[in-house]
Amino acid sequence: SAGRGSIQLYESGMQTELAEKHELERDMRIGLKRGEFQLYYQPQVDFQGNVLGAEALLRWRHPGKGFVSPAVFIPIAERSGFVHDLGTWVLQQACEQVGQLARNVPAFDGHISVNISNWQINQRGFDSHVQDILANAGADASRLTLEITESLFIHDLNDAIARINALRALGLRFSIDDFGTGYASLSYLRRLPIDELKIDQSFVKNLGMNARDTDLVETIVRIARHMDMQVVAEGVENETQRATLAKMNIWALQGYYIARPMDKDAFLAWLTERRETVSPPGSSIPAGA
Numbered sequence: 001s002a003g004r005g006s007i008q009l010y011e012s013g014m015q016t017e018l019a020e021k022h023e024l025e026r027d028m029r030i031g032l033k034r035g036e037f038q039l040y041y042q043p044q045v046d047f048q049g050n051v052l053g054a055e056a057l058l059r060w061r062h063p064g065k066g067f068v069s070p071a072v073f074i075p076i077a078e079r080s081g082f083v084h085d086l087g088t089w090v091l092q093q094a095c096e097q098v099g100q101l102a103r104n105v106p107a108f109d110g111h112i113s114v115n116i117s118n119w120q121i122n123q124r125g126f127d128s129h130v131q132d133i134l135a136n137a138g139a140d141a142s143r144l145t146l147e148i149t150e151s152l153f154i155h156d157l158n159d160a161i162a163r164i165n166a167l168r169a170l171g172l173r174f175s176i177d178d179f180g181t182g183y184a185s186l187s188y189l190r191r192l193p194i195d196e197l198k199i200d201q202s203f204v205k206n207l208g209m210n211a212r213d214t215d216l217v218e219t220i221v222r223i224a225r226h227m228d229m230q231v232v233a234e235g236v237e238n239e240t241q242r243a244t245l246a247k248m249n250i251w252a253l254q255g256y257y258i259a260r261p262m263d264k265d266a267f268l269a270w271l272t273e274r275r276e277t278v279s280p281p282g283s284s285i286p287a288g289a
């Protein structure tokens with residue numbers, strides 16, 4: 001009878017969880033219309049302090065629950081299909097930001113990176129959808145980077161490559177996010193038309209402290225260089241990590257040590273202030289550097 005009781009408990013727990021997900025899904029749909037979502041921007045800089053771009057990170061301020069993490073609501077949005085509406089809104093906002101930065105900070109020639117769910121990129125006509133959004137915002141495609149994950153390549157590598165190529169033909173850049181945590185295989189990496197690798201923060205964490213992690217990141221950087229990909233390290237939180245990455249001569253750094261994600265006005269102010277204190281970027285930066 002204890003078994004029976006515990007099964008019931010388990011079921012009701014699952015039902016509560018399911019009910020909560022439905023509730024969050026409904027709240028998201030309402031919340032998007034009510035303006036509860038916002039894009040934050042986290043800068044990416046090089047070792048001279050030049051700003052190379054920023055990653056757009058979605059924030060949701062739920063009226064009752066406060067800030068809900070994208071790590072919680074994105075998976076729910078993916079399963080319910082709402083990720084298409086939400087992702088469209090994110091792309092529109094990011095493209096408007098690209099246009100606004102071009103007008104307000106003409107000296108800034110960096111990119112905005114947007115996280116793209118597999119559900120979005122696998123949607124038919126996604127390339128023309130992105131093209132329309134760029135055109136409506138009057139944004140330059142070369143200023144937009146799409147962050148995808150290794151999981152996109154598991155099912156149909158050729159199809160994924162074709163989709164990426166269609167978007168790159170418009171001028172967009174591509175980045176592999178959380179690199180090293182997914183389905184990494186050197187044989188497919190060689191075939192990918194990708195501009196940038198983002199080293200996952202779990203590897204960055206022990207840089208300069210743990211020799212094996214440092215060696216691993218060094219190896220990833222070397223591989224990226226061979227493939228003509230630029231390297232971004234994410235989750236840089238301290239000087240030890242920064243200094244270790246400086247020796248590896250990667251392209252860009254992102255993390256709390258440089259700046260926290262901030263809303264678009266704060267980002268604009270941060271950028272403007274920095275422009276006054278930092279010399280403009282030098283000539284072209286070699287790929288993989």
Ligand code: C2E
Pocket residue numbers: 042056057058069070071074090115116117177178201234235236237254255256257261
């Ligand atoms: P991600 O794309 O890998 O983003 C990096 C995450 O690390 C962000 O969490 C960021 O706030 C956090 N972070 C940045 N610097 C540091 C640091 O120095 N230390 C630590 N510990 N963390 C740092 P966030 O904003 O909570 O986003 C979580 C994930 O949600 C993102 O991971 C991304 O996969 C997803 N996400 C966020 N926005 C969107 C979006 O618009 N669309 C989609 N599809 N996914 C999104």
Ligand code: MG
Pocket residue numbers: 055115147177
């Ligand atoms: Mg990302």
Ligand code: MG
Pocket residue numbers: 177178198200201234
């Ligand atoms: Mg990441």
Ligand code: MG
Pocket residue numbers: 177178
């Ligand atoms: Mg992530």
